[in-house]
Amino acid sequence: xxxKLKVISFGFIAGILSGLLGVGGGIILVPLMVxxxxxxxxxxxxxxxxxxxxxxxxxxxxxxxxxxxxxMPALNLAVGxxxxxxxxxxxxxxxPAKQLKQLFGVFLVLVGIRMLIS
Amino acid sequence: MTIxxxxLLAGLVAGILSGLLGVGGGLLLIPIMIFLLGMSQHAAQGISLLVIIPTAMAxxxxxxxxxxxxxxxALYLACGxxxxxxxxxxxVQYIPAAQLKLIFGVFVIIMGIRTILKTLxx
Numbered sequence: 001x002x003x004k005l006k007v008i009s010f011g012f013i014a015g016i017l018s019g020l021l022g023v024g025g026g027i028i029l030v031p032l033m034v035x036x037x038x039x040x041x042x043x044x045x046x047x048x049x050x051x052x053x054x055x056x057x058x059x060x061x062x063x064x065x066x067x068x069x070x071x072m073p074a075l076n077l078a079v080g081x082x083x084x085x086x087x088x089x090x091x092x093x094x095x096p097a098k099q100l101k102q103l104f105g106v107f108l109v110l111v112g113i114r115m116l117i118s
Numbered sequence: 119m120t121i122x123x124x125x126l127l128a129g130l131v132a133g134i135l136s137g138l139l140g141v142g143g144g145l146l147l148i149p150i151m152i153f154l155l156g157m158s159q160h161a162a163q164g165i166s167l168l169v170i171i172p173t174a175m176a177x178x179x180x181x182x183x184x185x186x187x188x189x190x191x192a193l194y195l196a197c198g199x200x201x202x203x204x205x206x207x208x209x210v211q212y213i214p215a216a217q218l219k220l221i222f223g224v225f226v227i228i229m230g231i232r233t234i235l236k237t238l239x240x
Contacts, residue, residue, distance in 0.1 A: 018206070019203040046140065052141075058199075059167045060164065070161060077165070083133060085176035086133075105234035105236075111230075
């Protein structure tokens with residue numbers, strides 16, 4: 001039960017950040033699962049995607065009610081991103097855990113620096 | 119036409135990162151929408167959330183077959199994250215865009231440095 005509460009609270013933190021920043025929450029879910037729940041890097045990525053879907057649904061409903069949803073660009077982006085996600089996931093399965101983790105870390109730093117520079 | 123090509127390509131790159139890194143792809147989608155498509159931070163975030171849904175589902179489709187999705191764990195995480203997302207996306211409308219960008223950047227850098235440091239220690 002203690003563990004379940006811990007897991008739910010990790011989800012809560014990721015959800016807060018997801019709605020606040022308009023992201024899926026995977027950037028916090030993955031490190032939390034790997035560091036505190038002992039989940040392997042690959043399974044953390046797969047599980048993160050499974051959490052992201054209902055979280056993004058909840059977030060976009062609220063954004064939609066507030067009039068901040070524009071469907072046309074979303075549709076155009078989704079065409080490419082669905083294809084990309086299939087390719088990326090196939091590729092991920094072949095990468096060793098340590099390299100996958102390093103790739104993840106470098107990605108976060110690069111994106112973060114870009115956001116601050118702008 | 120150019121805009122449509124940029125959009126498709128941006129979606130493709132965000133999707134590859136999503137499937138590869140287990141994220142939604144919003145981290146990449148939001149700056150692309152702001153800088154290349156000229157959208158406001160709030161509009162970009164709303165679209166990002168919408169695009170994330172089918173993207174993550176496509177990734178799950180691939181990883182499910184490889185047994186890389188822990189659905190039991192995902193269920194408990196999702197209980198918390200849905201609640202969190204509902205609270206914060208309601209609240210976000212009252213936060214100015216400039217502050218949002220700052221929170222966004224600082225948060226991502228801290229998480230990235232932590233992750234890299236962990237692989238160097240091991």
